[in-house]
Amino acid sequence: MALLLGAISIGIAFLYGCVGEIITEKSGHLNLGIPGIMSFGAAGGCMAVSIWMSWFPQPNGFTGALMIFFAIVIAMLFAATLGALYSFLTVSLRCNQNVTGLAITTFGVGFTMFLMEGVVDRTMFATASTFFTASLPFAGALGWFGEIFFSHGVMTYLAIAIAIISSWVLNKTRVGLNLRAVGENPATADAAGINVTAYKYVATCIGSGIAGLGGLYYIMDNLSGSWEYGIEAIGWLAIALVIFTMWRPNLSILGAFLFGGLYIAAEFITGVSFSDKALLKLLPYVVTIIVLIITSVIGKKETQPPAALGLPYFREER
């Protein structure tokens, strides 16, 4: 039971990063800046929380809810700013996506360290966190059922809602069809009259914004407001999760919980040494490699990444 709850708790952080990255990758951009963007989103959200707590040192239910809303908006803005920078470099200037992404990660992680250690006032975080983790009042009355389904903070449900909505938009709407076409074959999308550049920018920024929430969630909900340097690892796992779920946001909900379980499994096994635990933490990556091998052997086009992933697009190139 504790393992399951823990898996859900950490899995949600993966889920935010994963869904954000899927949306970005569907536009044909492999954003390796996700770890940095998640960190930066966390920094933004934490700044918002610390500012809010200085305005309302004893928040009640109403100002607490507003604080969550405020933190979410600022976290998304921060993360989307980095996403916009990434888009500008890779879409408009057509820089190499991998190099740009790694640079964004380095920048985002480093700058977050600076903000969190030097600028953000973390003294009230424990109080603030209680609002993030506050569960539905009737959860306790429903026993184990309530504990699994209703005991989580508001951002958990937000993540699942975002994943389901993303899946619906991608597969059932015109916008989703256009976005997938951009990632599969930008020249085709262009010839069909779709604004490729706009789709790439918007998808990357929205994707980054969603990923940024993962950082905020990790600090405020999973770690209950204590600051710890660990978002980067979450980000890399989120990218691995994208591959694991074969670019499907709805599947990524279950995938995130599985990754979460594997990630914390080491904590629940007694009698293993510290170094063995580190080895156990590699499990999600091993699973990802196995999925890669299986999908490669099956060779179905639907399980492959968007065909134009990682390739720059320039209309008049001959």
Added chain:
Amino acid sequence: MEKTVALEMRKVSKYFGEVIANKDVDLTVYQGEILAILGENGSGKTTLMNMIAGIYYPDEGQVFVRGEEVLIRSPHDAFAQGIGMIHQHFKLVDVFTAAQNIVLGVNDGKKYKLSDINARVQEIADKYGFHIDPKKKIYEMSVSEKQTVEIVKVLYRGADILILDEPTAVLTPQETQKLFAVLKKMKEDGKSIIIITHKLHEVLSVSDRVAVLRKGEYIGSVETKGATELSLTEMMVGRKVELNIERSEPKDVKDRLVVTGLHCKNRDGVEMLNDVSFVARSGEILGVAGIAGSGQRELLEAIAGLQHLESGEILYHDPVSEQEVNLRDKTPLQIRELGVRLSFVPEDRLGMGLVGNMDIVDNMMLRSYRKGKSFFVDRKKPQTLAETIIEELEVATPGVHTPVRRLSGGNVQKVLVGREIAASPKVLMAAYPVRGLDINSSYTIYNLLNKQKENGVAVIFVGEDLDVLIDLCDRILVIGGGRVTGVVDARTTTKEEIGLLMTKSDSIGEIKAEEQTEGAENE
């Protein structure tokens, strides 16, 4: 019948840097006609059409649609004007269904519901006599099905001016006939159709008028009724040309390469060659015909030692040592040393054979660097060779040190074929050596192959244009789905016969029987 002008271009120019793609082009298209646009490679046909379709924006000049001046800045604008282009390289998303591709980018305010879209697609298809399955995914389709999707896509958007860029390049003769029938139906429906093609006989059979471009400039247009292949070619090239392939009788014919029972699988384990047997003889051009991807590439690569063989023998009669060698046990390098040369022109031209970023001299060295004795490479001989090729084959290049990728397609191919011929091969394999080349450069290449044949080389020529195969080759090997479906005498066969063999079903019993009768004929 009174003609209304559907589209008019006045003094349209387009530059790519310092290169002039189109200069002061005037073009008129009438409603309800099929206009063929003819021109050599690099004469700016596709660029001109891309400007109407909104892919490029003209640097100078005006475009009028139905009498009104319009600015077409994007494909979206073109659709708004009722203009749709079917590109040479299909613009389709592989993992989408036909219907999804067709509806892509359309914003007609209707609800996005696939079942409704499927029905509307089917309606259009029925109207013009297309065969299409809206729910089929693109990657499961044949080339001709994909083309159908492209055409329906344009019609779905309500286009009444259709541009087709080399639509027949990838089709079999039968499929081409079907396409032309559909085009004529659309013409009767009042649509204007612009078709770009190299193939003169198709121009003559399908179009009402022909407009000719040369070096980016508009030369003029003529009624198809009064034109002949020769008169059109002269307009296109700008001088008198001979359009004959001089096919000499094969001399001193000996078996050079005997291939028996070749089996070969690709990386995904799909059988690409299935029991392929044939003989290539010296002093003879053996043509290989087949729909793209029927195993031509694998066959040539197998002979060159680049494919792993499941089973089968490739016996090579060495004219120098008078010995028989089984190429199966040799490395690609040893096979090359024996004089078996492969000049493969892949679809992207630079993929195999030449390195785009290297200059002509360096590309020559790719074949000779092992011969050097000292530690440093010898640049003198390749340089002489490069200069000879440029001179003899009339390669248009600023110099021997220009990176190959900057040359136009035809010149790249001349460099590639020239290098392989320079090694005085015993077996020369040329795959699609004239792919995308204009008529003039094509004939240069044909003559080169003919010369090799006269020198006693066994030439294997994989081609796409059946007319050329029939005119150039001595015997034609037809393959379909990795099997030999027939060997015909090029002097007596017809296009229809080859076309039928190309599309022959893969039902094993039928082909087995066929092979036996052919075997009997050959003996």
